[in-house]
Amino acid sequence: MAEVMRGMRLGAQSLESDQGVELSSRKSVQFVCPSDHNFEVVFSADAELPDTWECKRCDAIGIRQENGKSISLAASDAEAARTHYDMVLERRSRDELEDLLAEVLADMRKRRSEGRLTA
Numbered sequence: 001m002a003e004v005m006r007g008m009r010l011g012a013q014s015l016e017s018d019q020g021v022e023l024s025s026r027k028s029v030q031f032v033c034p035s036d037h038n039f040e041v042v043f044s045a046d047a048e049l050p051d052t053w054e055c056k057r058c059d060a061i062g063i064r065q066e067n068g069k070s071i072s073l074a075a076s077d078a079e080a081a082r083t084h085y086d087m088v089l090e091r092r093s094r095d096e097l098e099d100l101l102a103e104v105l106a107d108m109r110k111r112r113s114e115g116r117l118t119a
């Protein structure tokens with residue numbers, strides 16, 4: 001009888017220890033990429049959550065999951081439709097781009113004059 005009492009008491013104590021799990025101010029967010037890779041990114045609890053995140057396995061863009069399904073990306077359609085050129089624009093200054101363009105044009109003219117480019 002004494003053995004049974006002791007066992008019950010230990011059990012009751014361990015049930016209580018589950019409280020206080022959310023000690024840190026972080027939360028993990030699920031993303032799913034087009035290849036069905038599920039991955040989790042941890043953010044600080046007060047961070048603004050991004051709608052998308054680069055997949056950790058294939059570098060595709062994963063979409064944030066909420067309540068078990070992908071969030072709607074309606075608001076960021078414009079971003080998804082960005083062209084490679086847009087992204088180049090963001091990364092380079094205008095001066096750099098003009099230099100690059102001049103370089104490309106010069107190369108095109110050179111090749112055209114050599115008869116290697118038909119247009």
Ligand SMILES: [Zn+2]
Nearest residue numbers: 033037055058
């Ligand atoms: Zn992936």
